[in-house]
Amino acid sequence: MPAPLPHRSPFGRTPDGQPVECWRLESAAGVAAEILTYGGILHALHVPDPAGRRASVVLSLPDVPAYAERSPYFGALIGRYANRIGSARFLLDGRLHRLPANDRGHTLHGGPDGFHHRLWQAEPLPGALRLTLHSPDGDMGFPGGLDVSATYALGEDGTLALSFEARTDRATVVNLTNHAYFNLAGTGADDGPVSGSGSGSGSGPGPGPGGILGHMLRIDADGFLPVSTESIPWGPEQQVAGTPFDFTSPRALGDGLRAPDPQVKAADGYDHCWVLRPSADPGVPRTAAVLHDPGSGRTMEVRTTEPGIQVYTANRLDGSLAGPDGRRYGPHDAVCLETQHLPDSPNRAGYPSTVLRPGEVLRSRTEFRFPHLAGGTQRPTGGGERP
Numbered sequence: 409m410p411a412p413l414p415h416r417s418p419f420g421r422t423p424d425g426q427p428v429e430c431w432r433l434e435s436a437a438g439v440a441a442e443i444l445t446y447g448g449i450l451h452a453l454h455v456p457d458p459a460g461r462r463a464s465v466v467l468s469l470p471d472v473p474a475y476a477e478r479s480p481y482f483g484a485l486i487g488r489y490a491n492r493i494g495s496a497r498f499l500l501d502g503r504l505h506r507l508p509a510n511d512r513g514h515t516l517h518g519g520p521d522g523f524h525h526r527l528w529q530a531e532p533l534p535g536a537l538r539l540t541l542h543s544p545d546g547d548m549g550f551p552g553g554l555d556v557s558a559t560y561a562l563g564e565d566g567t568l569a570l571s572f573e574a575r576t577d578r579a580t581v582v583n584l585t586n587h588a589y590f591n592l593a594g595t596g597a598d599d600g601p602v603s604g605s606g607s608g609s610g611s612g613p614g615p616g617p618g619g620i621l622g623h624m625l626r627i628d629a630d631g632f633l634p635v636s637t638e639s640i641p642w643g644p645e646q647q648v649a650g651t652p653f654d655f656t657s658p659r660a661l662g663d664g665l666r667a668p669d670p671q672v673k674a675a676d677g678y679d680h681c682w683v684l685r686p687s688a689d690p691g692v693p694r695t696a697a698v699l700h701d702p703g704s705g706r707t708m709e710v711r712t713t714e715p716g717i718q719v720y721t722a723n724r725l726d727g728s729l730a731g732p733d734g735r736r737y738g739p740h741d742a743v744c745l746e747t748q749h750l751p752d753s754p755n756r757a758g759y760p761s762t763v764l765r766p767g768e769v770l771r772s773r774t775e776f777r778f779p780h781l782a783g784g785t786q787r788p789t790g791g792g793e794r795p
Contacts, residue, residue, distance in 0.1 A: 411535025411564070419444055419451075420472040426527055428472050431537045437566030437781045438462055446472055447524040448485030448539050448558055450588050453568065458705040458780050463594025465706065467722075467742050470732040476525065478729060481587035484524035485558050486517045488543060488550045489762070490585040491681070491718060491751035494640045498754035500551065500763065501579055507549035512638045517587070519548035524587070528558070536561035545578060552578030552764075567777045574770040581762045582770055583749045585714075589722055589742035591619050592701035592708060595731060619741035620721065621662030624700040627655040627717065629682035633750065637674050641752055645683050653680065658700065661743065665721060677723035677740060681716045681751055693775050697745050709777040712747035715760045720744040747774045 412434065419430040428446040438460070442452040452464040467482055469475050475482065496509035507515040517524065528539035536559055543554040554576050561569045572584045631645040632653045648654040652667035665677050672678065687694045693711035697719075700707045710717070722742045730736045753759040764770050 411562075413532045413534060414443075414537050416530075416532070419446075422446060422472060422527055423476050428527070429530060431530060431532065433535065433537065433560065433562040433568075435535075435562045435566050436564045437778075439562060439566035439568065439778065439781070441560060441562055441568055443537055443539075443560050444472075444475075445528050445530050445539065446475060447483075447526065448528045448541075448586075449475060449524075450483035450560070450586060453588070453776075455566070455592075455706060455708075455778055456781065463704075465590055465592050465594060465708070467589035467591065467595055467737055468731055469729065474729070479524075480724065480729075481517060481524055483586070483588045485528070485539070485584070486587050486746075487523035487556060487584045488518045488548065488554060488580070488582055489515070489754075490517060490583045490587075490746065490748045492516050492640055494752045494755055498581065500581065500754065503551075505549055505551060514638060514640060515548075518550075521548060523556070523584075533559075533561075535563070550580055552576040552580035554580060554582065554764075556584070558584070566781050567775055569773060569775045572770065572772040574764060575768075576764050577766055579763060579765045581754045582764045583753065583762050584770075584772060585718075585746045585748040586774070587744060587746060589744055590699065590708065591742045592623060592699060592706040593619065593704050595735075595742075619738075620743045621660065621665065621740060622702060623661050623743065624658040624702065625655050625661055625719075625743070626658045626698045627682050627719070628695050628697065629684050629717070630656065631683045633681045633683065634671055635675070635680060635751075639675065639679060639751075641681075641750070641756070648682075653678075653682070655682075655697075658698070661721060661740075665740065675723055677721040678743075679718075679720045679723060681718045681748075683716055683750065684712075684714070687713070691771075693773050696747060699743070699745065705780055707778065707780045709779055710745050710747065710774065711777065712774040713772055714747040714749060714774065716748055716750045718744065718746040718748060718751070720746065747772075 414431040433441045438456040440454040493515040496507045496515040508519045510520045531538040538559045633641040636642040652664035697710045753762045
């Protein structure tokens with residue numbers, strides 16, 4: 409029996425009056441995902457704890473205006489280029505391309521009008537939602553017309569997979585990711601028990617001051633990229649051993665965040681890219697990170713085909729943003745685990761290439777698994793790689 413199609417409901421309008429839809433995927437394991445056509449935003453990800461109590465584990469905002477005007481990329485699809493491009497420019501095939509600078513003289517997450525502000529076209533599929541977008545030649549300074557698809561698929565075991573494909577008609581650079589802010593304790597958008605009637609009005613513990621300090625994190629990486637005070641990589645990959653960046657064994661995020669390390673202090677936390685261990689099969693997602701909340705018992709494993717993972721501990725949240733239930737978000741109330749190519753790759757000859765040329769297909773797959781659920785320790789289901 410095929411998986412059910414996602415359910416569609418209205419979710420307001422964009423600033424220029426276009427209707428926004430919210431699509432909900434459900435799984436037999438009790439996991440449910442809500443995705444907006446605005447920004448391709450993962451608006452909610454409801455996950456049961458070991459006792460069956462379901463809560464959303466991603467930070468969200470109440471409406472489209474909040475996402476459009478004030479969101480620090482909550483749950484959004486990021487492109488054309490995730491992370492930073494130094495000095496807002498890059499050289500490709502002998503030609504200099506200048507981009508809008510939106511972060512201290514550099515380009516962050518594709519520029520001020522990146523994919524996080526676009527209205528994506530939705531195609532419902534059994535157990536999945538495919539979003540598509542056309543980015544014209546010269547969009548935010550990037551060369552080439554780019555056609556992108558992002559498919560969210562929810563397996564019956566509760567695994568949420570995000571697969572990207574992209575094609576171009578001219579040589580360009582591409583780096584795509586999702587910018588969800590995770591708090592496995594639950595963000596206050598609680599559905600109640602999985603055996604209940606669905607979306608309820610209960611309230612989970614919600615984030616509070618230092619909400620993820622007790623979360624245990626493991627990263628399958630032996631090196632990370634140290635950055636300048638402007639968050640641009642300033643040197644070669646550095647080994648994590650003996651530093652606050654060593655998460656090769658599970659470690660509380662708070663331990664590292666409190667460390668008197670100049671890299672941690674400069675960012676007021678973590679905002680760094682870890683270089684993942686090479687994969688035996690580049691087309692199959694391998695484990696990048698495992699996040700665990702001892703309080704709720706929830707565990708999330710992140711698998712990816714990407715070479716890096718940017719870990720951001722929500723250092724800039726200042727209490728000015730509130731979720732749908734009115735709770736305000738502060739520093740370290742969540743952690744982002746952004747699978748991607750390395751920052752500033754177009755200007756770094758030694759980094760894995762992000763160049764995409766006509767006739768090639770960019771393929772990338774990331775999976776969010778919840779092994780604390782029954783049957784949650786599955787084999788990878790495949791993916792793709794950049795040619």
